[in-house]
């Protein structure tokens with residue numbers, strides 16, 4: 001874990017993260033920022049009130065989603081994985097990606113398993129549509145089902161790799177996507193017993209200050 005980060009070396013001052021404490025995509029970016037030791041301001045977009053869909057936020061991000069990271073020059077970066085890759089390129093140390101091209105592909109593949117194949121089909125707007133079509137119970141069952149199916153694949157992918165993290169002795173982009181997704185798994189009642197390697201990776205991450213700082217409970221907009 002970086003104690004000094006590279007804030008003064010390569011990244012301009014004035015980073016502002018548009019976030020929501022419970023957003024798992026924003027949580028990924030919060031881990032990345034903390035991992036790099038970067039200071040930033042938080043601007044909350046309250047998903048419970050629908051602020052993400054209002055004209056004020058959509059005029060900044062037409063997708064109506066969080067997170068977004070505003071740079072000092074006013075540029076707004078969107079999409080959590082794009083933001084994390086920007087952080088990695090502009091602030092390479094400490095790394096979020098492994099040293100070899102093959103290992104980087106594995107880390108990105110696991111990150112995408114979560115961020116592209118699990119999360120988008122259980123996010124708020126999708127669950128609202130499932131609920132409108134089939135009721136609240138169906139939305140919860142839908143979320144639990146797609147998360148459990150995705151985590152089963154993730155568990156199988158990392159079972160043979162040395163721990164304690166998803167891909168060995170250091171956390172990567174894969175863990176940065178995995179940890180927030182597990183909060184959603186618990187929220188929707190997914191049984192995590194069948195995923196011992198995933199739980200071990202989560203426990204290893206929880207011991208790191210960057211992961212602790214990014215938890216929803218540690219955010220300025222947190223509400224129980």
Ligand SMILES: N[C@@H](CCC(=O)N[C@@H](CS)C(=O)NCC(=O)O)C(=O)O
Pocket residue numbers: 022023024025026047052064065066067078079080081115123124125126
């Ligand atoms: N692919 C996007 C996903 C962003 C996303 O779905 N964000 C959720 C919160 S985790 C959101 O803003 N949901 C609002 C909605 O669905 O209306 C990313 O990785 O940044």
